[in-house]
Amino acid sequence: MANVSTAKPKLEAEKLATAQPQITRMSVLAPALGWLIPGAGHLIQRRWIRGLLLMASIVTMFLLGLAMQGRVYRPNGGDILDILGFVGDIGAGGLYIVTRAMDWGQGAIAHATADFGTKYIIVAGLLNFIAVADAYHIAIGKKP
Amino acid sequence: MTLELTHFTAALLFAVFASVVFGITQRNAARDQVRYGLYCFVMFLGGVFIAGWVMWLVRR
Numbered sequence: 001m002a003n004v005s006t007a008k009p010k011l012e013a014e015k016l017a018t019a020q021p022q023i024t025r026m027s028v029l030a031p032a033l034g035w036l037i038p039g040a041g042h043l044i045q046r047r048w049i050r051g052l053l054l055m056a057s058i059v060t061m062f063l064l065g066l067a068m069q070g071r072v073y074r075p076n077g078g079d080i081l082d083i084l085g086f087v088g089d090i091g092a093g094g095l096y097i098v099t100r101a102m103d104w105g106q107g108a109i110a111h112a113t114a115d116f117g118t119k120y121i122i123v124a125g126l127l128n129f130i131a132v133a134d135a136y137h138i139a140i141g142k143k144p
Numbered sequence: 145m146t147l148e149l150t151h152f153t154a155a156l157l158f159a160v161f162a163s164v165v166f167g168i169t170q171r172n173a174a175r176d177q178v179r180y181g182l183y184c185f186v187m188f189l190g191g192v193f194i195a196g197w198v199m200w201l202v203r204r
Contacts (some may be wrong), residue, residue, distance in 0.1 A: 057165050058165065112148075116149065134169040
């Protein structure tokens with residue numbers, strides 16, 4: 001008898017795990033918007049608190065990195081660390097585009113904190129990649 | 145204008161922001177998100193202190 005009560009939730013969990021993701025307009029729009037504006041992928045799906053917290057964390061981290069004279073990587077095919085730096089930076093989406101357009105993020109070697117700033121900018125981008133994946137999981141119904 | 149943070153303050157702020165994102169994205173229920181975020185924060189900060197003491201011992 002005990003098996004009957006536990007079998008149903010187990011079956012539902014298995015169904016969720018094996019279910020094919022449903023491609024909807026939201027499953028494309030939410031990650032794209034979330035990449036362009038950190039947290040917006042959650043906000044558009046009415047996850048207000050999560051979206052605002054993600055936005056505040058990622059945008060603040062990126063701006064602190066810039067304020068610390070961190071370096072913003074440009075597209076490059078040189079050193080592997082420079083390439084990875086660019087991949088991290090590009091995760092910040094709109095923030096990266098605006099920064100490049102304004103020619104900020106040149107990086108000042110004279111300041112000891114500039115290296116922290118460079119890492120802040122990269123990690124802000126990487127965290128936004130995680131937020132984008134989360135927005136996608138919400139959109140396809142894999143996460144509440 | 146250049147913001148000059150100490151190494152510890154920079155690590156502390158890093159831990160706060162990363163923990164918020166990890167908490168929200170890695171757990172489903174609100175309560176679990178808060179708990180996991182706090183867990184990550186403690187782990188980040190603990191790592192900073194342990195790494196600090198290890199470097200102090202290595203330097204000696």
